[in-house]
Amino acid sequence: MAYEIESPYVKIEVESAGRKAVLDADLSIEAVTEFGARCKRIMEDMDRLRPEIEEARKALDLERMDALNSRAQAAVEGACASIVGDDGVRSFKEGCFPGRKQVLKPMLSLIEVLEAVVKGEGDARRKQEELAAHYLSEANSAQTEPDPAA
Numbered sequence: 001m002a003y004e005i006e007s008p009y010v011k012i013e014v015e016s017a018g019r020k021a022v023l024d025a026d027l028s029i030e031a032v033t034e035f036g037a038r039c040k041r042i043m044e045d046m047d048r049l050r051p052e053i054e055e056a057r058k059a060l061d062l063e064r065m066d067a068l069n070s071r072a073q074a075a076v077e078g079a080c081a082s083i084v085g086d087d088g089v090r091s092f093k094e095g096c097f098p099g100r101k102q103v104l105k106p107m108l109s110l111i112e113v114l115e116a117v118v119k120g121e122g123d124a125r126r127k128q129e130e131l132a133a134h135y136l137s138e139a140n141s142a143q144t145e146p147d148p149a150a
Helices: 029-058 062-096 104-141
Strands: 009-016 019-026
Touching: 009 062, 009 104, 019 062, 029 062, 029 104, 062 104
Parallel strands: none
Antiparallel strands: 009 019
């Protein structure tokens, strides 16, 4: 007898300018929790860095802007890696943006895709749980023995 165990992994295909990458997304509770925490830290860091970024832009300090972009990209890649792993991040960068070092904006787009996947899977699981609870309550209230009055 074979038993199928539900896997927390789903395959997602991302495409940019005709280039594709297929990523294995880990939607386990641990991975999703880590992803959420990292995204929150990114938002907090960006809020703190915003004045420094604006100052570097106004001064046209390209070296400083590159350093800030690299720092932000590393944080974003770390968040994405919590769902698709380092190999997934590498596959995304090499598959969709070969030869490019700075891919901060595409990585931010990948975060949006992963957020949508996590939300969609979470909604689907909640619906399954609601249906299961409904059927379980009906099964528990079902008459198991013949009615003696009948």
